[in-house]
Amino acid sequence: MIENKWHKKEEPFLSMSGLGGGSFQQAFLPAPTPKVYVDDIFSTFVWDGEDSATAINNGIDLSGEGGLVWIKNRLQTYNHWWFDTERGVNKVLTSSQVNGEATESKGVTAFNSNGFTVGGSGGDCGFNCGSSNQDYVYWTFRKKPGFFDVVKYTGNGGTQNISHSLGTTPHMVIIKKYNSAGDWAVAYMQGVSLYTGDAYTGMYLNKTDARGGSTANGLGVSAVGDSTFTVINSGSNTLEFFPNSSGDSYVAYLFAESASFGTTGSEKISEVGTYTGTGATNPALSVNVGFEPQWLMIKRIDSSGPWIMVDAMRGVIDGGTDKILQAESNQIESNLEYNAIKFTSTGFTLETTQGDLNGNGGSYSYLAIRRPHKPPEAATEVFTPVLASSSGDYTATAGFPVDLNFYAQRSGNDKWFWRTRLTGNGYFQSQDSDGIDGSGNTYWDSMTAFKVPGVSGDYSDYINYNFKRAPGFFDIVTYSGTGSNITISHNLAAVPELMIVKSIGSDGWKVYHKDLGNAKYLFLHTNDAESTGSTIWNNTSPTSTQFTVGTDSSSSGARYVSLLFASLNGISKVGTYSGSNSAVDVDCGFTNGARFVLIKRTDASADWFVVDTIRGITSGNDPYLSLNTRDAEGTTVNVINSTSSGFQVQTNGGAAINTSGGTYLFLAIA
Numbered sequence: 001m002i003e004n005k006w007h008k009k010e011e012p013f014l015s016m017s018g019l020g021g022g023s024f025q026q027a028f029l030p031a032p033t034p035k036v037y038v039d040d041i042f043s044t045f046v047w048d049g050e051d052s053a054t055a056i057n058n059g060i061d062l063s064g065e066g067g068l069v070w071i072k073n074r075l076q077t078y079n080h081w082w083f084d085t086e087r088g089v090n091k092v093l094t095s096s097q098v099n100g101e102a103t104e105s106k107g108v109t110a111f112n113s114n115g116f117t118v119g120g121s122g123g124d125c126g127f128n129c130g131s132s133n134q135d136y137v138y139w140t141f142r143k144k145p146g147f148f149d150v151v152k153y154t155g156n157g158g159t160q161n162i163s164h165s166l167g168t169t170p171h172m173v174i175i176k177k178y179n180s181a182g183d184w185a186v187a188y189m190q191g192v193s194l195y196t197g198d199a200y201t202g203m204y205l206n207k208t209d210a211r212g213g214s215t216a217n218g219l220g221v222s223a224v225g226d227s228t229f230t231v232i233n234s235g236s237n238t239l240e241f242f243p244n245s246s247g248d249s250y251v252a253y254l255f256a257e258s259a260s261f262g263t264t265g266s267e268k269i270s271e272v273g274t275y276t277g278t279g280a281t282n283p284a285l286s287v288n289v290g291f292e293p294q295w296l297m298i299k300r301i302d303s304s305g306p307w308i309m310v311d312a313m314r315g316v317i318d319g320g321t322d323k324i325l326q327a328e329s330n331q332i333e334s335n336l337e338y339n340a341i342k343f344t345s346t347g348f349t350l351e352t353t354q355g356d357l358n359g360n361g362g363s364y365s366y367l368a369i370r371r372p373h374k375p376p377e378a379a380t381e382v383f384t385p386v387l388a389s390s391s392g393d394y395t396a397t398a399g400f401p402v403d404l405n406f407y408a409q410r411s412g413n414d415k416w417f418w419r420t421r422l423t424g425n426g427y428f429q430s431q432d433s434d435g436i437d438g439s440g441n442t443y444w445d446s447m448t449a450f451k452v453p454g455v456s457g458d459y460s461d462y463i464n465y466n467f468k469r470a471p472g473f474f475d476i477v478t479y480s481g482t483g484s485n486i487t488i489s490h491n492l493a494a495v496p497e498l499m500i501v502k503s504i505g506s507d508g509w510k511v512y513h514k515d516l517g518n519a520k521y522l523f524l525h526t527n528d529a530e531s532t533g534s535t536i537w538n539n540t541s542p543t544s545t546q547f548t549v550g551t552d553s554s555s556s557g558a559r560y561v562s563l564l565f566a567s568l569n570g571i572s573k574v575g576t577y578s579g580s581n582s583a584v585d586v587d588c589g590f591t592n593g594a595r596f597v598l599i600k601r602t603d604a605s606a607d608w609f610v611v612d613t614i615r616g617i618t619s620g621n622d623p624y625l626s627l628n629t630r631d632a633e634g635t636t637v638n639v640i641n642s643t644s645s646g647f648q649v650q651t652n653g654g655a656a657i658n659t660s661g662g663t664y665l666f667l668a669i670a
Contacts, residue, residue, distance in 0.1 A: 036261050037374035038269040043115075044295060044313040045446045051120045051133040053109060058446070060140045062111035062221065062542055067142040068150055069108050069116050069252060070095075072325055074135040074314070074333040080325075083108035083116075085143075086152045087253060091628035093176055093207050093251075096330045100536075101178040115140070137314055137325070139295070144248040148268060150251065152178075153231075157246030164254055170224050171272035172255040172367060174205055175231075179249040181208065186220035187243060188229070190257075191274040192301055192365050199581070200548065203299065206328045211301045221297060229254070255367060262373065263471070264412045266418025267291070269370040270605040274301070279360025280352050287366070289347040290294070292491055296341065296348060297327065298356075302363040305356040308340070313373060313401065313446060316343050317424035318478040319351070319504065319559050320438070324582030337513040341369075345477060345489035349352075373491065376470045376549050379571040379670040385596060385614040386449070386464040394459045396449040398466035403476055405449035406430070406473075407464040410615070410623070413630035414462075418502075419449075422478050423561050428502055430524050430608075430627045435572035463615060463625070465596065472568040473523075476561065485538045487548045494566040496542045498667055500524055501549065504559040510536055510552075513665045515576040516602060517541075565667055572669050579662030586666065588646030593617075594668040597640060598627075603663045606656035609639065617642050 043058035060067065066085035072078075079094040081104075087093075089111065106119030116138075120131065141148045145167035153162050164170065173188040184205035192211065194205075200206045203211050220242035223230040230254070231244040243250050259268040271289045278285045295311040307327035310316050314333070315321035324336040338359055342349045348368070351360040357364070364662045372390075376382045384398045388407070396405065396488040403422075406417035418428040419442065426438035443451055449466045469475050471493035490496070499512040502524075509524030521536040522528065533552070540548035541563075553560065567573045573588035588594060595613045600606060607626035615623040615633075622639040625631070640655055646668060649658045657664070 018338050024336045026215045033265070035263060035265065036144065038261065039371070039372045039374040041144045041147055042269075042295070043138070043140040044311045045115075045138040045140070046313050046444075047136050047138065047446060048512050049120075049131045049136055052134045053117055053119050055110075055112060055117045056138055058115040058138070058140055059277050060115055060142050061113050062116055062140070062142065063113050065143050066111075067140060067148065068148065069111075070139040070141070071108075071118075074137055074323075074325075075331045076134065077329045077332055080327060081107065084150045084251065084253075085111050085148045086619070087178065093178055093182055096539040098181045098206060100180045100182070117617060135578050137311070139311075141253075146256050146260045148256070149254045149422075151254070152249065152251045155231075155233070155244040155248045155250060157233050157244065159222075159230065159232045160244060160568055161230050162252065162496050163228050164252075166226065166254055166256045166258075168226050168256050168258045169256040170229060171257050173221055173224065173229060175221070175243040175250055177243065177245075177248050177250050182248075182406055185220075185243055185296040186299075187231075187252075188224055189365055189414060190272045203301070204328075204644075207306060208304045208306050208328060209302050210305075244311075251342055263375065264452045266371075271368050272366070273368075274363065274365050275354075276360040277350070277360060277362035277364060279358060279362075279582075281351055281353060281358075284342070284349040284351060285358055286344065286349045287347045289368045291347075291349055291368075291370040292345050293343055295369040296366060298364055298366045300359070300364050301364055302355055303355070303359070307526045310341055312343060312421060313444070314422055315421070315444070318342050318422055318561070320424045320426070342478070344649065345491050371491075372469075373471055373493070375472060376468075376568070376571060379595065382468040382470045382473050382571065383596065383669045384466045385612045386466060387614060388459045388462040388464055391654045394462075395451045396464035396466060398449050398468075399447060399468075400468050401446050402444070402449035402466045404467040404474070405464060407462050408625060409464055410461050410625070410633040412461070412632060415625075415630045416627055418562075420476050420561055422476055423504065429651055430509060431629055433506060433508040434524050435507075440639075463498050463612070465610075465612075470568075472566055474566075475564040477564065478559065478561050481554035481558040481560060483551065484554060485550050486554050487540075487546050487550065488562070489546050490542075490562075490564055492566055493544065494568070495544050496547055496564040496566055498565040498665075499542065499547060502561055503555070504561060505555075507558070512537055512542075512547075512576065513576075513602070515665065519552055522600065522602065523628075524608060527605045527607045527626075527628055531605075570670060572667070573646065574665075574667055576663060579655075579659045579664060581651070581660045583641075583651060584649040584658055585643060586646045586649060586668070586670070588668045589618075590646055590668075590670040591644060592670065593644055594647045594670060595643040595668075596669040598647075598667040599639075599657060599664055600663055600666075601656055601664050604655065609653075609657065611639050613642075617647070 045058045067086045071081040084095045108118040171190040175185045186203040233244045257271045261269045297309045321337045340352045381662040386396045406418040416430045425442045446634045475492040481568040497514040501510045511522040518537045518541045520530045535550040535552040538550035540549045599609045638650045
């Protein structure tokens with residue numbers, strides 16, 4: 001087959017007779033290389049099972065590109081199940097057993113262009129793939145040069161080179177014999193000595209043994225390159241496992257860390273590395289991988305220990321209980337969870353002295369994968385207002401993984417409940433300065449902001465706002481105070497224009513706005529006008545990579561969560577307008593108006609008003625709420641009207657919305 005690598009430039013047709021050599025070259029240009037983000041090739045998807053075949057749509061093209069689906073039941077002691085496109089649908093291996101490949105008719109029954117399909121209940125898979133009243137996690141790794149590949153081969157009993165398509169040297173190679181029983185050999189790992197001459201030391205994914213332990217001493221990958229890796233047989237050595245026995249069938253999973261992704265084409269989205277434990281948490285041991293992870297697997301090398309796995313979707317909670325699974329164990333999540341790890345803007349920190357993760361002098365290896373960071377093309381990809389369902393569990397379905405949710409009752413005083421994925425199930429309330437309340441039993445999943453199981457009552461009276469972190473639009477950062485001025489890294493990929501900082505303990509909501517400057521601040525939980533002081537932002541404006549807080553936002557030992565917003569063309573706008581005796585048009589650069597508008601007067605006391613299209617932005621009266629009160633929804637004022645480019649502020653909202661000489665900040669989302 002001949003691959004078409006060229007496309008015609010869009011310009012008027014020029015006949016051959018009128019074309020010179022230079023013009024001909026200008027008329028035809030190489031096709032641009034598509035930008036690839038981690039969102040396109042890796043997914044963590046958490047889901048409540050159903051008793052019927054279900055398509056899991058995670059946006060990953062498996063039918064066209066190939067890859068791996070790794071499944072674990074979070075509630076039951078069932079094994080980890082691996083399905084890959086090389087061995088085919090329904091063909092399962094389990095990393096918590098040595099068994100060879102089995103056929104599972106209710107496993108992954110199809111690899112699709114936007115995910116995969118799992119069967120329902122029944123079969124040997126039983127609770128493991130899609131039964132109702134069960135919680136699952138599905139990790140999907142798509143084949144992509146520089147990130148991941150799956151290959152299978154047949155052993156020849158000697159030495160052979162196995163081709164792969166990573167386009168770069170693998171940084172981790174896991175090999176499993178699948179025609180019969182055999183261990184999962186971690187046959188190569190960057191930074192970990194697994195092979196020297198005829199001496200083999202290694203680790204197994206299905207065991208907790210240390211490297212080179214009595215049952216982990218023969219893995220047989222002697223070389224790795226950008227197009228092949230070399231496997232050998234045992235020869236005269238008496239060793240446990242070599243991945244090249246004559247006639248046996250093997251599958252290899254290869255992981256790389258190439259800086260060839262993202263908007264610039266030079267970002268790294270995965271890393272294999274090592275670190276040495278300190279046995280202390282004050283100060284915490286920080287590991288810099290160059291990005292914020294969403295998925296992390298850690299193994300102690302020099303001593304026995306499990307393959308510990310965490311991910312942001314199930315929960316890596318700053319200062320709280322992390323949801324842990326172990327690759328070699330069928331244990332359920334709740335039996336393994338503890339406060340272990342914190343994801344940071346540049347890597348992760350160890351919040352435990354536990355020997356499996358941070359023993360004094362211990363040696364550890366890890367595989368980290370970057371969090372989603374694909375720029376949005378439409379505001380609906382990153383923001384959705386939802387009127388909650390009134391029956392069954394209280395849910396708020398957004399259509400994307402939600403990082404921030406806040407909601408309130410419209411007619412009553414049950415308000416405001418703010419949750420972030422980084423701070424877990426506990427909630428803050430923006431009408432007071434109280435610390436986080438962790439008593440709720442909510443939980444997060446992939447396509448729903450959160451669920452509250454077993455609630456009763458009519459919840460159709462509640463409005464939910466759901467935000468997803470995305471470059472240029474919105475980011476969330478947690479940090480620990482030191483009692484001094486500190487600078488914190490972020491991944492907004494733009495200069496923050498609106499920042500909301502809240503202590504996880506009892507301290508007020510502090511607000512920065514670009515047009516107020518770095519010497520002024522507001523409180524979200526009050527209607528106060530702007531105040532001046534250097535101890536909030538340390539008189540330092542944020543940058544596209546960092547923001548600075550002063551001592552009043554950095555109490556020693558306190559933990560904080562920060563919400564960062566910026567203006568993104570066609571999606572969001574942070575700004576101010578000046579009041580008038582007549583209506584004020586606010587141009588946000590949108591094409592279909594604003595779906596959400598937050599307004600606060602800054603030069604005098606006034607509430608933080610919120611309006612949205614799902615409750616109604618009309619030419620008449622608009623339903624509005626205030627973030628700093630428990631007041632019921634107001635319905636007797638025409639707050640704003642919609643315009644194609646943004647919104648128009650009306651005059652009958654009074655001085656809190658529009659009066660001559662007043663100054664007002666706003667956040668609008670298309």
